[in-house]
Amino acid sequence: MYDTDVLIIGAGPSGLTLAASLVKMGIATTVVDRQPAGANTSRAAVVNARTLEVLDDLDVSRRLVKEGIQAPRFTIRDGRRTLIPVDFSVLPTEFPYSLMVPQATTERLLLDRLTELGGTVIRPKTLTSVTQDGDGVTAAFDDGEAITARYVVGADGIHSTVRKQAGIGFEGGVYEESFTLADVRLRGEAPVDEVILFWAKAGLTVVAPLPGDIYRIVAPVHDAPDEPSAAFIQQILDDRGLGAGRMIVTDVVWGSRFRIHHRVADSYRAGRLLLVGDAAHVHSPAGGQGMNLGIQDAVALADALAAVLAGAPDTVLDDYSAARRPIAQQVVEMTDRLTRLATLPRALRPIRNVAIGMAGRIPPVQRALAWRLSGLVYR
Numbered sequence: 001m002y003d004t005d006v007l008i009i010g011a012g013p014s015g016l017t018l019a020a021s022l023v024k025m026g027i028a029t030t031v032v033d034r035q036p037a038g039a040n041t042s043r044a045a046v047v048n049a050r051t052l053e054v055l056d057d058l059d060v061s062r063r064l065v066k067e068g069i070q071a072p073r074f075t076i077r078d079g080r081r082t083l084i085p086v087d088f089s090v091l092p093t094e095f096p097y098s099l100m101v102p103q104a105t106t107e108r109l110l111l112d113r114l115t116e117l118g119g120t121v122i123r124p125k126t127l128t129s130v131t132q133d134g135d136g137v138t139a140a141f142d143d144g145e146a147i148t149a150r151y152v153v154g155a156d157g158i159h160s161t162v163r164k165q166a167g168i169g170f171e172g173g174v175y176e177e178s179f180t181l182a183d184v185r186l187r188g189e190a191p192v193d194e195v196i197l198f199w200a201k202a203g204l205t206v207v208a209p210l211p212g213d214i215y216r217i218v219a220p221v222h223d224a225p226d227e228p229s230a231a232f233i234q235q236i237l238d239d240r241g242l243g244a245g246r247m248i249v250t251d252v253v254w255g256s257r258f259r260i261h262h263r264v265a266d267s268y269r270a271g272r273l274l275l276v277g278d279a280a281h282v283h284s285p286a287g288g289q290g291m292n293l294g295i296q297d298a299v300a301l302a303d304a305l306a307a308v309l310a311g312a313p314d315t316v317l318d319d320y321s322a323a324r325r326p327i328a329q330q331v332v333e334m335t336d337r338l339t340r341l342a343t344l345p346r347a348l349r350p351i352r353n354v355a356i357g358m359a360g361r362i363p364p365v366q367r368a369l370a371w372r373l374s375g376l377v378y379r
């Protein structure tokens with residue numbers, strides 16, 4: 001006898017999506033998280049069209065759409081000049097836009113849905129080790145308790161204990177530059193329906209709308225402060241040609257700094273241990289793919305686990321790994337290209353912008369970017 005069929009370690013967006021999907025299918029599922037409460041930071045700000053499509057079955061998309069802002073356009077710009085316009089509004093989907101919504105809201109709505117379906121998250125509870133044999137897995141926790149399960153899923157983020165315990169490699173590296181991130185209030189010209197990547201000579205800056213008249217600013221900087229001030233963010237906007245009356249920062253609501261890793265797990269499966277989300281892949285937030293990919297992994301893994309628990313051969317779980325891992329590799333490559341282009345040496349940036357401007361006038365290039373950024377290419 002097992003305590004549960006599926007034990008999920010981690011209640012971030014990936015773990016919550018997996019849990020709600022499994023509970024909806026009537027599968028005995030236990031979720032634990034080491035944090036006493038859900039994180040309340042905005043981190044991932046973009047929910048893409050493909051994620052909304054896969055969350056529709058769970059009845060979460062309409063709730064997200066109610067709380068988010070619809071941004072049907074994404075542009076790469078150099079000052080006032082548009083280099084590449086990307087139009088999501090023409091995509092063949094029920095959700096032809098990027099939905100701008102803070103990660104804390106996405107997690108709250110996923111948790112609400114899990115609770116409605118009869119599930120819960122046990123917290124704080126920290127996994128310390130896992131052992132498996134042919135029949136099942138025993139997970140040990142910091143409070144001395146052990147839980148047995150048929151399968152254990154590591155949805156436990158970049159430093160995944162499940163991945164380490166499974167002995168799965170996590171190849172890749174870390175970018176040299178640090179990034180500053182701030183959710184700010186602005187005066188001036190900032191559109192509410194568009195995500196903009198400014199590629200100024202002085203460096204890249206992302207300006208993206210969030211609910212509540214807030215804008216997300218992200219920029220690579222040499223030595224980003226732990227908590228950026230309004231003056232610091234204003235200086236970045238001024239240096240990169242976005243200040244001078246165009247965008248005036250009046251208030252920083254939340255800010256952070258981060259380094260970016262780019263890594264993909266060697267496999268998403270080792271016997272009865274499985275990985276989803278950041279535990280399996282991390283990459284640059286350029287293109288806003290991280291959380292989206294994790295949620296999409298979780299929906300695919302829920303179907304695979306349901307099939308195996310209903311008697312399908314467990315090679316279905318290998319299929320899950322084989323199907324999802326190349327997608328993460330593609331996203332790592334795409335975001336790597338975007339990040340490297342954005343952080344090119346200063347002298348090369350004008351040439352880069354000319355080349356990007358020329359490519360950006362080609363409609364198939366615009367279309368390919370729209371399909372990729374919206375995630376629809378991974379259908």
Ligand SMILES: Cc1cc2nc3c(=O)[nH]c(=O)nc-3n(C[C@H](O)[C@H](O)[C@H](O)COP(=O)(O)OP(=O)(O)OC[C@H]3O[C@@H](n4cnc5c(N)ncnc54)[C@H](O)[C@@H]3O)c2cc1C
Binds near residue numbers: 035126276290
């Ligand atoms: C500053 C910042 C900005 C970002 N911006 C974007 C963005 O714009 N777009 C985007 O798509 N993504 C962005 N991301 C990435 C995004 O936040 C992650 O991809 C997403 O949170 C991954 O979800 P997850 O559920 O896989 O993992 P996580 O959200 O990391 O959740 C893992 C959970 O596991 C729990 N846990 C860990 N170890 C244990 C343990 N041993 N026992 C029990 N519980 C454990 C943790 O407490 C946590 O709740 C950003 C990240 C950061 C840090």
